Structure formats: structure tokens, C-alpha cells
Amino acid sequence: xxxxxxxxxxxxxxxxxxxxxxxxxxxxxxxxxxxxxxxxxxxxxxxxxxxxxxxxxxxxxxxxxxxxxxxxxxxxxxxxxxxxxxxxxxxxxxxxxxxxxxxxxxxxxxxxxxxxxxxxxxxxxxxxxxxxxxxxxxxxxxxxxxxxxxxxxxxxxxxxxxxxxxxxxxxxxxxxxxxxxxxxxxxxxxxxxxxxxxxxxxxxxxxxxxxxxxxxxxxxxxxxxxxxxxxxxxxxxxxxxxxxxxxxxxxxxxxxxxxxxxx
Numbered sequence: 001x002x003x004x005x006x007x008x009x010x011x012x013x014x015x016x017x018x019x020x021x022x023x024x025x026x027x028x029x030x031x032x033x034x035x036x037x038x039x040x041x042x043x044x045x046x047x048x049x050x051x052x053x054x055x056x057x058x059x060x061x062x063x064x065x066x067x068x069x070x071x072x073x074x075x076x077x078x079x080x081x082x083x084x085x086x087x088x089x090x091x092x093x094x095x096x097x098x099x100x101x102x103x104x105x106x107x108x109x110x111x112x113x114x115x116x117x118x119x120x121x122x123x124x125x126x127x128x129x130x131x132x133x134x135x136x137x138x139x140x141x142x143x144x145x146x147x148x149x150x151x152x153x154x155x156x157x158x159x160x161x162x163x164x165x166x167x168x169x170x171x172x173x174x175x176x177x178x179x180x181x182x183x184x185x186x187x188x189x190x191x192x193x194x195x196x197x198x199x200x201x202x203x204x205x206x207x208x209x210x211x212x213x214x215x216x217x218x219x220x221x222x223x224x225x226x227x228x229x230x231x232x233x234x235x236x237x238x239x240x241x242x243x244x245x246x247x248x249x250x251x252x253x254x255x256x257x258x259x260x261x262x263x
Contacts, residue, residue, distance in 0.1 A: 007133075010090045010093055010094060010133070011090070011133075013089075013093070014086045014089060014090065017082055017085075017086050018086060018134075018137065020078065020082070021078065021079055021082060021083045021086065021134070021137075021138055022137060022138060022141055024074075024075035024076075024078045024079050025075075025079055025138040025141050025142050026141060026142075026145055027071065027072070027075045028072060028075050028076060028079065028142060029141070029142045029145035029146050029149070030145065030149070031068055031069070031071065031072045031075075032072075032146060033145070033146060033149040033150060033153070034068070035065075035068065037153055038065075042061060079138060083134045083135075083138060084134065086133075086134050087130040087131060087133050087134035087135070088130060090130055090133050090134070091126050091127065091129070091130030091133075094126050094129065094130070095122055095126055098121070098122055098126070099122065102118060102122075114195075114199040114202070114203070115202065116195065116198040116199035116200075116201065116202035116203070117195040117196075117198065117199050119198060119202075120191070120194055120195035120198045120199075121195070124191065124194055125191055128187075128191075147169070151165075151166060160263065161259075161260065161263045164259050164263055165256055165259060165260070168252060168255055168256055168259055169252075169256070171252065172249065172252035172253075172255075175248050175252065176245070176248070176249060179241070179244060179245040179248060180245065182241050182244075182245075183238075183241050183242060183245055186234070186237050186238045186241045187238065189234050189237070189238075190231075190234045190235065190238050192234075193227075193230050193231040193233075193234040194231065196227050196230065196231065197224075197227045197228060197230075197231045199227075200223055200224050200226075200227040201224065201227075203223075204220045204223070204224060
């Protein structure tokens with residue numbers, strides 16, 4: 001809980017930007033839900049309207065859709081641009097605090113921990129955290145609005161079919177949650193291996209004069225190849241878990257379409 005509170009404190013200086021980002025994300029979701037509903041309602045209504053009357057309505061409909069998608073485009077730009085800017089600012093603040101913490105460590109600590117590992121924590125790990133910091137809230141909001149809004153519309157149209165789709169969606173969510181836990185484990189291992197290869201590289205290059213003086217190039221090459229191979233193996237494992245995650249999601253998406261046709 002203490003770690004979570006500390007993490008949430010990084011949002012405080014950018015609270016206004018994050019709120020606007022979430023508002024834009026909500027508008028994106030609502031437009032994505034509204035467009036098919038508007039199109040369906042217009043198509044149904046157009047069937048009972050004569051040709052001349054329909055032509056009179058068309059400019060207004062097209063103008064309305066253009067305005068709708070103009071708003072969507074502006075919101076998408078803000079989410080893509082300002083959302084990433086906010087994440088970058090939070091990453092910069094985290095890196096500043098982490099560096100300040102490094103300055104407080106004792107000599108004994110640096111005798112036990114490789115500096116390349118600490119560097120990897122400050123650069124690559126913080127990049128992942130900053131991506132999560134700004135993507136997680138907006139993605140959760142977009143997914144929630146789309147799911148709830150879509151099922152509200154579907155249940156108003158067909159109760160039986162919507163119930164079938166809801167069951168499949170719940171199974172899909174459970175499977176994705178389980179696969180996501182496995183992905184977290186492989187990503188954690190991947191970050192450890194990145195730190196390892198950085199440590200091996202830094203040791204070799206910092207002591208390159210000593211290495212060449214004693215003719216230890218082959219030993220350093222062997223050590224680096226081992227770290228490089230371990231990193232490659234972790235990437236293979238990472239890609240395998242990601243492949244299972246995405247392929248299972250695509251399977252459930254196909255199952256949704258199949259259920260619609262079958263029902």
C-alpha cells in the first residue's frame with residue numbers, strides 16, 4: 001500500500017492533464033459506440049423515406065458524422081500526444097528521485113551491486129513504468145466504457161444473444177487475466193536478463209585496458225556470449241507467452257462472431 005501511494009503521488013503535479021486525458025478517452029469510447037448505433041438507426045429509418053426526402057437529410061447526416069469524427073480526431077491527438085508527454089514527465093520525476101536515492105547509498109552497497117544493474121533500473125525499467133502510468137488509466141476507462149455501453153445497447157436489442165456473448169466475454173476476460181499473470185513473470189525475468197547483459201558489457205568495456213593487457217579477450221567474449229544467450233532465451237520465452245495471450249484473444253473474438261451467426 002505504501003508503494004502504491006508513493007506511485008500515485010507522481011500523478012499529483014499532472015492531475016489536470018490526466019483528467020483531461022481521461023475525458024478525451026471517454027469521448028473516444030462513446031463515439032466508437034455511438035457511430036454503429038447511429039448508422040443502424042439511420043439505415044432503418046432510411047428504408048421508409050422517399051428518395052427526395054432522403055437526399056434532403058443526407059447533408060445533415062454527413063455533416064453530423066464529420067463533426068463527430070472531428071471531435072474524435074482531436075481527442076485521439078490529445079490522448080496520443082499529451083498522454084505520452086505526461087508519462088514522460090512522470091518518468092523524468094521518477095528518474096530524478098531514483099538518482100537522489102542512489103546518492104544516499106553507502107560504499108558497501110555499491111561493492112555488492114553492479115552499477116550497470118542500477119543503470120538498467122533507471123533507464124529501461126522506468127520506461128516501462130511510465131508507459132504503464134499513462135496507458136493503464138485511459139485503457140481501463142476506454143475498455144470499461146466500450147464494454148458496458150456495448151452490452152447495454154445489445155441487451156436492449158436481443159436479450160438471449162447478448163447473454164450468450166456476455167458469457168463468452170467473461171470467459172475471454174478470465175483467460176486474458178491468467179495469461180497476463182504469466183506475461184508479467186516473463187517480463188520480470190526479461191528485465192533481469194537486460195540488467196545482466198548490461199552488467200557484462202560494462203564490466204568488459206570499463207576494464208578493457210586490463211583485459212587487453214592480460215590477453216583475456218576470449219574469456220570476456222565467452223562471458224558476454226553467455227549473458228547474451230540468456231537474454232535471447234528470455235526473449236523467446238517472452239514471445240511464446242505473448243503469442244499464447246494474443247492468439248487466445250483472437251480465438252475468443254472469432255468465437256463471438258460464430259456465436260452471433262449460430263444464435
